[in-house]
Amino acid sequence: MTGNSRLLALFGTNAPAPWRGRYSLSRLFFNFYLLVMGSFVAIAIFADFVISTAVKGITDEYTSRFMRGTIVLIEDELFRKPRSEWPKTVEMLDRKFAYKLDIVDRWTLKLPPGQAEKLDDGELAIDAQGDVLYHRLKQTPQILVVGPISPERNPEYRKGLPLDLRISLLTWSLIGLCLAIVVWLWVHPVWRDLEAMRQTARALGEGLFEARAPTMRSSAFGPLAETLNGMAERIQRLIATQKELSSAISHELRTPIARMRFALEMLAGTEQPCERQRLWQMMERDLDELDGLIDSSLTYARFEREQPELHLSTVDIAPWIEEQVAANRLLGRNLQLLVDTSALPPAQRVELDCRSMPYAVTNLLRNAIRYARTRIRVSAALVGDQIELHVDDDGIGIPPDERERVFSAFTRLDRSRDRATGGYGLGLAIARLVLAQHRGTASAGESPLGGARFTLRWPLSQSVTES
Known part of the structure; x- marks a missing residue:
């Protein structure tokens, strides 16, 4: 593959139009935006998971302390009445709280080993989601269940999505919009530089070696543009040198070759030894001249093409x-x-x-x-x-x-x-x-x-x- 074909392959100037169309500005923008946004979301989700896992124990402990007083008051209210009236009492109390209350048997619950041990020891237990609490009622086999929050009783949940979820969606939407603007401001000048480089590469591929890449707006493409321009200048100079060298050598070869042809014709038509000797010497000088011309031309071409180390x-x-x-x-x-x-x-x-x-x-x-x-x-x-x-x-x-x-x-x-x-x-x-x-x-x-x-x-x- 020649240097020009490599250059064309790099910039796609020989590719069909539909293939080049895939690399439009919008496609470049969306690909880069999705890459950045996807990476950002993945990092945020991973960070949220790590943070949630790290603070889960702290959150559970805080919930237990916060709800302990309420649960003790409910337990005292139940023990003031006969056990047969506990369902009615729980039903009455349930209407006064934003979260559900219920009484179930211990054997119906399936909790993680650590939470089950807490529950049997008389401490508060929390389910895996962290929104339901369990408390054993004073050495009885029955368990007081508190939670989760009832959407019917909490105005924030009646309007649709929870407030924290709505805030999260709004926050992510603003982040996505700001990121899109930043990506566009970065991609657009990069695309213009790439397009300018592609046009220059196409012109060079078509043999227009006077074409030069304009000044790049992006500093990332500045060295590439300088390299491309330097390559074009060197190619243009080498082609001009080769044309000049070929033309000049052709001109210089005519004179000794013409003299040799003339001497050969004269040599065939004379029998005088002195004249034949003179013609032989003339041809030898012409051969020496041709040899010197070729040697000098090769030396000059070698130095002009690339200076030896x-x-x-x-x-x-x-x-x-x-x-x-x-x-x-x-x-x-x-x-x-x-x-x-x-x-x-x-x-x-x-x-x-x-x-x-x-x-x-x-x-x-x-x-x-x-x-x-x-x-x-x-x-x-x-x-x-x-x-x-x-x-x-x-x-x-x-x-x-x-x-x-x-x-x-x-x-x-x-x-x-x-x-x-x-x-x-x-x-x-x-x-x-x-x-x-x-x-x-x-x-x-x-x-x-x-x-x-x-x-x-x-x-x-x-x-x-x-x-």
């Missing part, structure tokens, strides 16, 4: 510069190649990648060798916490308005388009990419020798070990 080493900069100049001295032939490191402190050490930095220095030296008349000077100096390396020549120089353009890939000034100077317009572009890898810069200017000066500038110490 830095492998830093601390080197003594003066001997290192001498070594790089010595490696390219043969190319200078009759040119005077000077190295000046007198402006550097003794044994000055610098951090650099010993595999990539020579690319930059070698390309500057070859560029100077190509255009210098008689002299090239390589010098270095310490400026603050940065090292500056200059490559000067006494050639024709670079106009001020062209000094930045020469660092673009496949850019060559008009006066360099002849075969004598050669080049592919990639050396300076590679040098700039290498210096960017080292958190430095590459620039062009006017040389004290009268020609061009190229300067590499990078920190003495890298704060990171990778690009």
Whole structure:
């Protein structure tokens, strides 16, 4: 699966319309609301159960103490009369209380073991629901039953739901309404951000790589939008680079291939050994040019696509510069190649990648060798916490308005388009990419020798070990 298809799969931009419709704002709101509300209710019910279980014993004890006096008075009233009149007395007393009164035999009751033991010991017992009390009448087998509250005798119960239940329902309704408002205020901007991201992903999936995600209202999606935009910019830059690279390479390949074709045609039509030798040498130079073009193009593409990981080493900069100049001295032939490191402190050490930095220095030296008349000077100096390396020549120089353009890939000034100077317009572009890898810069200017000066500038110490 490609990067684009993963992106489309993530945001559903390739999905059928009915599938995407399921993830509308209302569905997102209700799903999230039900999740939050359900979790809140479940937590509340669990907390109520735990609290009720914890305080049940306290509540039962409080009920027993509260009702003990009333039950004792009822018991005294019963024992003032013969046992045969107890039913009538209980019936008469029952009409005066908001809860029911009754007398039953002990054997008819089924109570929890703990409450049954209390009842047999003469204490008050309470049923499992906590709304009915039992009391044994002074060593008799009969039990006085008090409760539950009679709805017919209590005005609060005649109107429908009990007052506490109505208050609970009202409270939960208000909580649900407030929670719905809070969830909506949270979900709506999140949905707008998701919709904006989806539209951007769809545009990118359709090849519109200039599309960018807008500024996110939700901080949760800010990093995602920045990542998406960064990815789009990188894709756009890579595609543009590949198009430019392909077009430039195609253009550069035409000249040596045309020369080789011409040489082959001439070679087939001549029998003179000297002429055949000259044509063979011409084709060899063209093959070398093609080989150099391919090597430079691959190097540039590698640095442009993704900068290789830095492998830093601390080197003594003066001997290192001498070594790089010595490696390219043969190319200078009759040119005077000077190295000046007198402006550097003794044994000055610098951090650099010993595999990539020579690319930059070698390309500057070859560029100077190509255009210098008689002299090239390589010098270095310490400026603050940065090292500056200059490559000067006494050639024709670079106009001020062209000094930045020469660092673009496949850019060559008009006066360099002849075969004598050669080049592919990639050396300076590679040098700039290498210096960017080292958190430095590459620039062009006017040389004290009268020609061009190229300067590499990078920190003495890298704060990171990778690009």
